[in-house]
Amino acid sequence: MIIKLTHVLSPRRIGILKRKLAQPLAGANLETVKDQILVTGLKAEKTAEVAAFIENIPGVSKVEFEIDELCPLAMRTKGHPLPERPLNFVKNRFIYIAGPCAVENEKNYLASALALKKAGAHALRAALFKPRSSPYTFQGIGFKGLPIILKAKKLTGLPLVTEATDTRQIEKLSGAVDIIQIGARNMRNYELLKEIGRSGKPALLKRAMLSTLGEWLLSAEYLLKYGCKTLILCERGDSTFTSGKTGLNLELMRKAKSASGLPVLTDPSHSSKNRILAERFALEAAASGADGLLIEASVSPETALVDGAQTLGLPAFGALVKKTTKLHG
Ligand code: PEP
Ligand code: MN
Numbered sequence: 001m002i003i004k005l006t007h008v009l010s011p012r013r014i015g016i017l018k019r020k021l022a023q024p025l026a027g028a029n030l031e032t033v034k035d036q037i038l039v040t041g042l043k044a045e046k047t048a049e050v051a052a053f054i055e056n057i058p059g060v061s062k063v064e065f066e067i068d069e070l071c072p073l074a075m076r077t078k079g080h081p082l083p084e085r086p087l088n089f090v091k092n093r094f095i096y097i098a099g100p101c102a103v104e105n106e107k108n109y110l111a112s113a114l115a116l117k118k119a120g121a122h123a124l125r126a127a128l129f130k131p132r133s134s135p136y137t138f139q140g141i142g143f144k145g146l147p148i149i150l151k152a153k154k155l156t157g158l159p160l161v162t163e164a165t166d167t168r169q170i171e172k173l174s175g176a177v178d179i180i181q182i183g184a185r186n187m188r189n190y191e192l193l194k195e196i197g198r199s200g201k202p203a204l205l206k207r208a209m210l211s212t213l214g215e216w217l218l219s220a221e222y223l224l225k226y227g228c229k230t231l232i233l234c235e236r237g238d239s240t241f242t243s244g245k246t247g248l249n250l251e252l253m254r255k256a257k258s259a260s261g262l263p264v265l266t267d268p269s270h271s272s273k274n275r276i277l278a279e280r281f282a283l284e285a286a287a288s289g290a291d292g293l294l295i296e297a298s299v300s301p302e303t304a305l306v307d308g309a310q311t312l313g314l315p316a317f318g319a320l321v322k323k324t325t326k327l328h329g
Helices: 011-022 044-055 106-119 142-156 167-174 190-199 213-225 250-260 275-287 314-328
Strands: 002-005 029-033 036-040 060-064 095-099 123-125 160-163 179-182 203-206 231-235 264-266 292-296
Touching: 011 029, 011 036, 044 060, 095 106, 106 142, 106 314, 123 142, 123 292, 142 160, 142 167, 167 179, 167 190, 179 190, 190 213, 203 213, 213 231, 213 250, 231 250, 250 264, 250 275, 264 275, 275 292, 275 314
Parallel strands: 095 123, 095 292, 123 160, 160 179, 179 203, 203 231, 231 264, 264 292
Antiparallel strands: 002 036, 002 060, 029 036
């Protein structure tokens, strides 16, 4: 932690300041360098807690942190092997979570699930609730679709990944699916993060559009602090419904991975908005150190009620799996 001072203070004022800091920073080492006080040896969980108090002390302009001081739990897997359950990142060097944008009907979903499994998917996108920019567009079939995704799991043996958009969905979802997805729009929905954490379910956390590495990892910290044991991150770019923006932030994806040690997937579908570009983004991500993909693919992209243009057909998905398998040996 660095305490930035308003200016270089006299030794007498530094003495007064340090006396005020003695209690909140008990046990820490303080070193004054010009207009800054460097604080080390403070328990990570304590640093964020004392910041507001310190910033109110006359002579202090602001308090700055290193990311690992703010996110001790998100940093804990650094240097550890990736998880083996419910997705086996150790055995499968590159993971595919694939499926249509949304579950729409039983016939198409089951056909897609079986075909995707055969083509190499390790888990199924199984979205029942869709956070849509427009209230007039398809919002997902909701819990009506639960028997469909459970049937798909039974038929394929693949784990299910389902987005929760509201705390009221979590109890039912956590009893049924394998991984709860937090969508980009909800990365900053802290009550949702707490509730998903409390469920103890594995979680997949997308980066919100235009959010920083620090914000993303702080959201990861919420999940871990409240009880999540297995966490996967997913970079999905900054695109929004209206911006027309495309692209993944692969540099940020790599930083998240090396800072935290958590597995990091990329989503080439929502970052590209079209299936040709999605394939290119998928290959770029695979070559840039991603641990896998969350990708929209189905047997019937042309009839999809949502995101059909960016959904890969089965032949393209199969070809992509072959190409990335070559990359990862
Ligand atoms: C999704 O993956 O289904 C989704 C809605 O993506 P995002 O939250 O990244 O927009
Ligand atoms: Mn989609």
